[in-house]
Amino acid sequence: MTTKSVFVRSSAKWLLLFTVLVAAPLVLALVGHQEENRGFWIEFGVGLGFVGLAMLGLQFVITGRHSKIGAPFGFDELLQYHAQAGYFGWGFIMAHFIVLFLADSQFLEFLDPRVELPRALALSGAIVAATVLIATTRWREKFGIIYEWWRALHGVLSLFVVFVGTVHILQVSHYVSEPWQKAVWVTLSAAAIGMLVHSRVWRPCKMKKRPWKVVSVTKEVDTVWSIELEPVSHSGMQFKAGQFVWITLGDTPFRLQQHPFTVSSAPGDKKIRLTIKELGDFTSEIENLETGTTAFVEGPYGNFTIDTSIKTNNVFINGGIGITPAISILQDLRKKKDERKITVIYGTPSLELTPFYDELKELTGKLSLKVVHVLEEAPDDWDGETGFITEEIMKRHLPDDISNCEFFVCGPEPMMDVAESTLRKWGVPVYRIHSERFNIV
Ligand SMILES: Cc1cc2nc3c(=O)[nH]c(=O)nc-3n(C[C@H](O)[C@H](O)[C@H](O)COP(=O)(O)OP(=O)(O)OC[C@H]3O[C@@H](n4cnc5c(N)ncnc54)[C@H](O)[C@@H]3O)c2cc1C
Structure with missing residues (x-):
């Protein structure tokens, strides 16, 4: 079928x-x-x-x-x-x-x-x-x-x-x-x-019977932190690359503070990595998180995965922290030595505020991957794309035969709206546009 x-x-x-x-x-x-x-x-x-x-x-x-x-x-x-x-x-x-x-x-x-x-x-x-x-x-x-x-x-x-x-x-x-x-x-x-x-x-x-603990807190770029969680006396969690979990930090899973984050590491390891952008009261405290802190993980959830994609080309259109599911999927493909063609169009405020810049560069050498960075503010010697992700930028970098592409869109609302409406305008059917919105209300 x-x-x-x-x-x-x-x-x-x-x-x-x-x-x-x-x-x-x-x-x-x-x-x-x-x-x-x-x-x-x-x-x-x-x-x-x-x-x-x-x-x-x-x-x-x-x-x-x-x-x-x-x-x-x-x-x-x-x-x-x-x-x-x-x-x-x-x-x-x-x-x-x-x-x-x-x-x-x-x-x-x-x-x-x-x-x-x-x-x-x-x-x-x-x-x-x-x-x-x-x-x-x-x-x-x-x-x-x-x-x-x-x-x-x-x-x-x-x-x-x-x-x-x-x-x-x-x-x-x-x-x-x-x-x-x-x-x-x-x-x-x-x-x-x-x-x-x-x-x-x-x-x-x-969840109380399956606690996790924070084993590392690493700065990716300004205001973006990656934390690694390790299962405590249990086997951890099976998930698909691109899925998300709800986490609670502290001694009890019964807190009101429970937040969803995409796993940014590939499946297969006991440890999982979450990459978190500072936004409000909870995320702004991540930088002060101490290793050893107990965490509770509910999930995995979501179907923003490339498991069902049968197309030769998979295109990710991401903005800011919306890159996390793509990173998990790319790391997974690298592990599996999967050769399928991937294009990532990634919009960020500047080079300094581009999480995973080096990781993406390294992955480019190991996968059939093309990464197009779109910087709102670019350095003088930048010869890549600038501004926001637009229809013109998409047209310039998408594979010629878009009927052979599956699309994955995740990022800020305005970027998602532009990407989705452009793809629809070009006649891409809805079931080949996968979207994940991080802002749920
Ligand atoms: C499926 C999914 C995956 C996500 N993955 C990531 C990720 O990989 N990295 C990342 O940095 N962010 C991710 N987010 C967004 C992240 O959950 C919010 O930024 C975070 O919960 C904000 O919390 P806050 O208290 O710091 O901010 P606030 O200022 O309190 O909230 C800002 C906005 O975040 C949302 N939000 C706040 N609290 C919650 C909550 N408890 N549950 C759900 N939404 C909430 C609301 O839309 C709110 O308007 C994801 C969100 C969703 C829905």
Whole structure:
């Protein structure tokens, strides 16, 4: 089977499954339902609520970091889907309330504390929680919320909304009158919440039994550091070149501070290397990290690998720290004495701020590799490319037959946008453009 048909078939399978799961509550509600019809708008409003809750519940599954779920999609594609589905889920829930109140003002009693205080508090709380969930995701930076606190808040609010939603469905009981229907709802909600518990409790418990330690901290260039981690009394981790891990530093894996980094070394060694650019509170402390510090590693994750590439030419278009997956892949190819042709177009601010300059030079001699450095600010005697990576630069250096190329794009957002849109404009199909975005919200 070609990469195209594999991609199309497995993507279609997952999209279909997600859609069936979201629509399932409607089917479930209608099975054996005999009560009188209350008019189109009321039934429509109720349906919106079912679908909205199913969409929000499904998000626990999608974000639960299960490598097999949504496997054909990259990590950032799944997160983008998660974000969009979250907005839609919120929209459905809001529309549920609005349509019902407009269809029959008696439904306002659900929010009236004089009629039933706990119910009114829980439902109003869920509406506010769902709205805060969306607003803090959309405008986290504007609100000045630290990423880790946002992530914790996101988990707690989502749990609250799904829990209240399920209790609400069971209490109203109009479409869930049979005990088996109640049991299905409770099981589905418990499964969704179980996914969260699995990733935030069970997985750290497992990681605690497999600690790592920092064995070296090396400056690559200004503001970029490589750290090496070694497994403590266990065999380490199997991964594919180009994949990433989540790391926690310190004595416990239960910290809020858990960050994703691509492994920049090749698979096969017990030690792994991560190369980290200073950005915020966590990454700016890497230079002060002491050797011997305990670390916990969760992963590997991601499918930004050349394993599925059947093309003769593989082209990497990278910017800044987005070079890390390419370095791991190139080191892996060197180990395997793999002769396939590789082109790397690498944009950095200057020669001094180009991580892995020497490593790339050395690899050029050992692989069928062409590296094109693109420097924003170049020294006077520089005869290479300057400025940002543009369509013209790509045109100058890409192999002539781009239909025989597989593309791997990773770097700052604007660079990725230029690279992806240029490739699409040239007719490269999406399944031959692999992207990894490091900025996930
Ligand atoms: C798949 C993937 C692979 C990555 N690989 C590398 C790499 O090889 N080298 C490298 O230097 N950086 C990599 N990053 C980016 C790195 O994770 C962030 O730069 C780092 O987490 C920033 O943390 P901070 O607290 O120092 O910065 P902050 O200023 O707190 O955050 C800056 C941005 O980083 C992201 N971020 C912050 N905290 C987290 C977190 N806990 N989890 C996820 N994202 C977060 C958010 O988008 C945030 O807006 C990768 C990111 C992803 C998603």
